[in-house]
Amino acid sequence: MPVLQNIRAHSLHQPRWLTLLRIALGALLFIKGIAFISDSSRLETLLQGTRLAHANTALLSGVITWAHLLGGFFILIGLMTRIMSILQIPILLGAIFIVNLPHFTMNNGSELALAVITLVLLVVFVIEGSGRISADEYFRTYYKAGLNNNIQL
Template sequence: MNLIHKIEHWGDTHHPQWIDYLRIAVGFLILIKGMSFVGDLDRVSSLVQQVNYTFYIWGGVHYIVFAQIVGGMFIIFGFQTRLACLVLLPILFGAVFFVNLTHGFSFLNGELWLSIVVLLLLILFLVMGSGKYSLDNLMNRPGYERKI
């Protein structure tokens, strides 16, 4: 067993029930944030331009919106949670270190603290996995058959 399989096994065996509820709440938060970006694409474009990411700005904007909406839904339902967290990590990393940190590191910067907490929780879910109340767990049960 390599290191990744050991981490996955540890996360699957040491998964309290309250972490599933936290995963669902974080998924809703990410989904709502992605939907709010759809409503205000000019704001997202200005955020991407602040980072001086001039190479394919609209591609980056669409990646952010798509990843947050689809990734949020995947995290809510517990479907491929580790993959969704892996896709969302660069977005939250950029939100913490490139976008929100430019507004100042203070207790009044609520967006920065929210981004830090969500980034840390995504890292936690990357290690812990989906949990008991998830589609991944439902599909991995004995007796579940894929009917295609």
């Protein structure tokens, strides 16, 4: 239990710019999920051109899309940031090593760079957590305030 308390205490001393970076990362993942919903056939053809061609690409593209939407939204507001970041990491590893790296050209180099930067930021937020300005911290302090005041209805 002391390890968990040390992680929470460290998470509360994040600089404000890291909070802005978390919000930007969440917005990026959420917008990427919206882009996948708006053009789901592009994601399916992208998956069919990889080693995952024998897998059910429609199911896989749906899982990726919804993981980006929900995970991005949760990271954006700072709710379960560590868990959502851990769930995003395998998707980004697949985007880097299975989709972008084998077909690397100068035209899709920006997609590879974006995937690598996103992966690095996800690892940072697995370590750092959501910080002081987050839904996690709000719920934690709201719960503590209710326990300390002993409000009876």
